[in-house]
Amino acid sequence: MKKHLLNVLFLILFGILVYSIIEMPTMQTVDAPSYNEVTEYYIENAVNETGSVNFISAILADYRGFDTLGETIVLFTSVIAVASVLRTVKKKEEEEA
Amino acid sequence: MINQLPIINMLLFLATALIIPLLSRRKFNITLIFGFIMLALVMTSSFFMLFHIADNGAIIYQFGGHDSRIGIEFKVDLMAAIISLFVVGLTTVIYIYSCGDETEGVEQKEYGRYYILLFIMLFALLGIIYTNDLFNAYVFMEIISITTCSIISIKRKKETYAASFRYVMLNEIGSLSYLFGVALIYMVTGYTNIDFVSQSIQTIWQLYSINIIIALGFLIIGIGIKAAVFPFHIWLPDAHASAPSSSSALLSSIVVKVYIIVLIKLLFKVFKLDVLNHFHVSDILVVVAATGMIMGSIFAIAQKDVKRMLGYSSISQIGYIVMGIAMFSSLGLSSALFHIVSHGLMKAALFLSVGIIIYKKKIKKKDQFEGLAYEMPITMGVFTIAALGMIGIPLTSGFISKLTLGVAALDHRQGFLIIIVVLSGLLNVIYYLPIIISSFLKSEPKIYHPFKIEKVPWPMLTSVIILGIGILTFGIFPNLIMNIMTQAAELFGWV
């Protein structure tokens, strides 16, 4: 019984979200609200400000470089976290010795 | 040089996290001392930053020298400076405790890893407080959720793995719904920088009101899950029951509070007041806070395990903080900030004293506390101070925060909230007082030398004493931090 209730709930949620998407500015053209002066700035000035032809690597490494630093730290923590869960202590001693 | 301080603080923590594996060859105390020096360094620099910001306004630091629309930006205003000082200060005290507590379920070899994760979590905590960019906050939120889960699951017990698995799942749903909200906001405004997002939201929220409602819903639910606000709190008690006591102290007094700060940033900096009043967010938050206060305490009464009980009591205390925020007034926000600091101190004191009790007596159940005060006077003394603070007895910081919350509720013409505050205080009495009574009055028959200081490693005792003193000083002289907090709350420009 609980399962059907949950399925109905998810269907209602899906209906609400689809109805709201129709209201949203989903036109995929240049005059979408998200295609504003920030994007135009990147497209015009990315080449001569960073020298890289590929805008995505320019934004990834130069303009939003701090995000990518956060990324490398997420990778670093995931290795430490998995090692802290899986690495059995006795095995580690053999390697150290 | 002052502008570089935020990034230097964070890089210091990152450097400690990277240097600890190299130090693991030598005797272990060197790592502990090295970590302590770094924490003290960052604490002094955040003190220095607080005084600088109190005088001449927020520090704005743009990465790569790009205009704030283009690149990522740090904006350290007065509230961020206060909270970062609170986070680093409380972590130093908990760090002192964890130096003395080697054996508590964490093997010696694992110990270096525990500190690497701790310092990376601190790096991310400072980052999420400072940042002024929504997507950057998501990246730091992920680092915090991985490190907090692995700090809990580092204790190799059966139930820790199941508890941290449930914690990861719920945390991940929270982060992904936060990301969904950020994507919806980006779709309508085109910015991720908080100031520019709020500027464009003020102009277009009538036009795309559907987007704003759904983004608001996803963001509040996402942050609610991570901050263990009442309806989404399921993961907190299990995580506390099985985690090492220093990490559960860290989790419930610091990490949960930082997510409340992210909620404050979202509500009052991104969606300013008129958007929130239009969608009646204040009433929803008041209802959520009120149920959280009552239900959290009711669940806490039914618990046997002390740590799980403390977990449920932090859920009801988070309800207090959300109630303070829901007032949408500078008085309400300053009382919420004060309660964040006072609850952080009290909850850390409770968890650490329970940790000492478990370390010495290996008991976990509530009813095994008979006559403990005679064997361990200091620990039980601090436990009583903190428990009285939670109930709201005068002379403790808990009383002051309950008082200011009540005044804020009255000022907001919602008097019935005072009844709920008092009722939840009574419920706290029901589950805290029996422990105090049984530990002080029921005397153990075979005690021959009462009131001898317990033989427990000195770092654990000093940290607990510091917390006890902190609760009392903020209780007797609340204006030490209250004026800065009202100053910080004024900055939000209440209409």
Add this chain to the structure above:
Amino acid sequence: MKIIQVFVDNINFIGAVALFLIGLRTVVTKKNLIKRIMGLNIMGTSIFLFLVAIGNVTGGVPPILSGEEGVTYINPIPSVLILTGIVVVVSITVYSLSLTVKIYEMYGTINQDELTNLIREDDLHD
């Protein structure tokens, strides 16, 4: 007819929302731990699909400067956010998989119901 036209116009947004809810439903209702992790991945990819759909410009060219004029580029920012997001979902999945390995080693089962019963038994007698 207008309804179908509306559906066809923003099909990728509706697809993204549908995937998000399917993922949420798998995480909430499924009992097997590995399936819950897969549900998490579905939720992650659905948000990245949503971000791509936001940044997409019909007839746009991938944002590499190609020299000739009059070319409209798609919005590069959502693609950057996705590159960062993928790495995050991967590391969370690896961490939860390592937890599942340990849970299986300790409890011998990865079914959520059996797990809760076993934990309740442990609580009773310790």
Add this chain to the structure above:
Amino acid sequence: MEDRIVKSITRMVIPFIQLYGVFIILHGHITPGGGFSGGTLIGTSLILYTLVFGLPTAKKKFSHRMSQIAESGGIIVYVGIGLVGLFISGQFLTNINAGFPLGEPGELLSGGMIPLLMIAIGIKVASTMVSLFHLLIEGDLDEDHPGIR
């Protein structure tokens, strides 16, 4: 898996996968791709090596010590490049003001600090993937699963 054919084929294929991965990393700022995708390519080639030749031999190729160095090395290089910007021009992670040679766009040696960061990310992603894979399958070897001998 003592299979002569599989071993010889992988011995031939792996260098080309790694070469392609290095190409993607180095051309990150010209063609699509970059640190993340190139790093995954190299990581997959090492995982393929571990699958075919067994964990002990793979451990010799990519030992625990080396993975620790690669892990923290990637971050140290990244933060070092950021600090160069901080010391020279007072802004963390900056490109032009820190005097990185921008070069002529479209060429291999263009883009200032971007290729350096891409290399750091590539090393980081590759070493993370491989050490995660080794950690996950390491647990199976203690209990007497034949697993990957």
